[in-house]
Amino acid sequence: AQSVAQPEDQVNVAEGNPLTVKCTYSVSGNPYLFWYVQYPNRGLQFLLKYITGDNLVKGSYGFEAEFNKSQTSFHLKKPSALVSDSALYFCAVIEWTTDSWGKLQFGAGTQVVVTP
Amino acid sequence: NAGVTQTPKFQVLKTGQSMTLQCAQDMNHEYMSWYRQDPGMGLRLIHYSVGAGITDQGEVPNGYNVSRSTTEDFPLRLLSAAPSQTSVYFCASSYSGLAGGETQYFGPGTRLLVL
Numbered sequence: 727a728q729s730v731a732q733p734e735d736q737v738n739v740a741e742g743n744p745l746t747v748k749c750t751y752s753v754s755g756n757p758y759l760f761w762y763v764q765y766p767n768r769g770l771q772f773l774l775k776y777i778t779g780d781n782l783v784k785g786s787y788g789f790e791a792e793f794n795k796s797q798t799s800f801h802l803k804k805p806s807a808l809v810s811d812s813a814l815y816f817c818a819v820i821e822w823t824t825d826s827w828g829k830l831q832f833g834a835g836t837q838v839v840v841t842p
Numbered sequence: 843n844a845g846v847t848q849t850p851k852f853q854v855l856k857t858g859q860s861m862t863l864q865c866a867q868d869m870n871h872e873y874m875s876w877y878r879q880d881p882g883m884g885l886r887l888i889h890y891s892v893g894a895g896i897t898d899q900g901e902v903p904n905g906y907n908v909s910r911s912t913t914e915d916f917p918l919r920l921l922s923a924a925p926s927q928t929s930v931y932f933c934a935s936s937y938s939g940l941a942g943g944e945t946q947y948f949g950p951g952t953r954l955l956v957l
Binding site: 769772816825826833834 | 846873875882883884885886887890892898900932934939940941942943944945946947948949950951
């Protein structure tokens with residue numbers, strides 16, 4: 727079965743410093759990977775996804791993620807963090823299903839705290 | 843477009859009560875799903891639907907029923923609420939199934955407390 731792991735419950739970073747949120751995956755076949763962000767008391771917002779092609783994927787709000795097949799990782803990055811980036815971040819992978827429709831399998835989430 | 847909408851935003855139930863969480867989307871999306879979010883567990887799939895009249899179970903379906911009579915609406919029913927169903931519930935939709943890498947879009951969530 728496909729799965730993702732987010733090894734850090736929380737990441738603390740000072741405003742203006744680089745931000746990295748880690749995600750590793752375990753899949754059979756080619757992975758379809760996603761990052762979502764959840765601001766307090768809000769729903770999940772799509773940030774970016776990797777399906778195929780360039781290993782560096784650019785998304786919303788200045789975020790990008792690097793797909794690394796050899797390390798089975800899909801880390802989310804932002805060169806210069808803002809206080810407004812403080813939120814809960816989820817990595818997810820498409821899990822193949824026998825009915826061919828697919829399901830999203832989420833990681834546990836990483837809380838990002840950006841301090842002024 | 844309003845996107846994915848959910849009602850109510852917050853609900854308190856007593857054990858054994860029933861209720862329906864509403865979800866609607868105005869994007870003509872074929873694929874809709876319900877998740878529950880619990881601390882430290884990410885989001886877990888409850889039920890999903892690939893079109894009107896077609897539903898299937900996800901990872902944690904027990905205690906929940908769904909139906910899909912129209913493309914737009916996908917209600918989630920709790921027949922007899924239990925404290926273990928205290929959670930935040932999210933509805934999501936996508937244009938088609940996820941196997942091709944389709945992006946799901948989420949509603950704002952319903953926070954449910956079962957006493």
